[in-house]
């Protein structure tokens with residue numbers, strides 16, 4: 523049976539977390555290099571993330587954690603190497619002779635649809651009400667009907683505990699509330715992959731637990747693949763199965779949170795954990 527009539531992509535919540543898809547990693551960094559001028563930030567970086575996996579990225583400041591997420595979000599371009607998502611090159615296209623060349627903006631926009639990102643500083647649209655912050659991308663990028671996008675936004679605001687804030691402006695919300703809106707906004711795109719970059723580090727301490735609880739609920743109740751940069755080791759332990767420790771643009775070691783946090787193999791990991799724990 524031809525696959526032409528099949529949808530290009532099923533909604534994330536309809537995709538089983540296990541099965542044949544589990545064999546091929548959902549994300550594969552293949553000798554990814556990122557340079558700024560002479561400064562090599564990522565140095566032939568290799569790692570994989572399986573579908574449905576929750577991975578925590580740790581490492582010292584400047585080790586390239588945000589850069590990895592920004593590359594996945596196609597906000598930055600690789601200098602060399604290829605990032606594969608779901609078996610396709612994220613920011614390259616195949617030419618007739620089978621080689622890869624950098625993708626154009628149109629394909630990058632397509633790639634971006636699979637991936638949602640939540641930033642440290644929330645980055646909400648300040649001039650839009652909460653509801654519009656959430657409906658903007660589904661309507662304008664996915665072409666979703668406005669009524670459907672609004673109904674979904676209302677559900678998502680309920681999920682993040684902000685049903686009463688539909689008509690508020692971001693400036694009328696606390697940091698924790700803004701971050702919940704940002705999480706709802708990312709989920710509104712039904713991403714296959716959710717990237718979280720130190721999403722609680724700009725919050726007042728008493729607001730951190732609520733946002734982490736919400737993310738824990740999302741991790742447990744959806745099959746979204748998550749890559750989190752966080753210094754919240756308890757959170758990492760609760761939600762992720764794998765921790766990757768980065769330094770100098772490479773993975774120093776990886777393993778379960780129990781292993782990495784209690785019995786790391788590498789001195790560099792021990793030093794880092796001593797400094798942050």
Ligand SMILES: Nc1ncnc2c1ncn2[C@@H]1O[C@H](COP(=O)(O)OP(=O)(O)OP(=O)(O)O)[C@@H](O)[C@H]1O
Pocket residue numbers: 558563581582583584585586587588589590
């Ligand atoms: N746009 C840029 N231009 C030049 N250098 C950059 C740029 N963005 C990042 N870098 C450099 O890349 C390196 C990695 O930065 P990145 O933000 O990925 O680190 P990080 O691991 O997220 O650190 P932190 O824990 O402090 O957030 C740093 O040395 C940084 O100065």
Ligand SMILES: [Mg+2]
Pocket residue numbers: 587588589
């Ligand atoms: Mg960072």
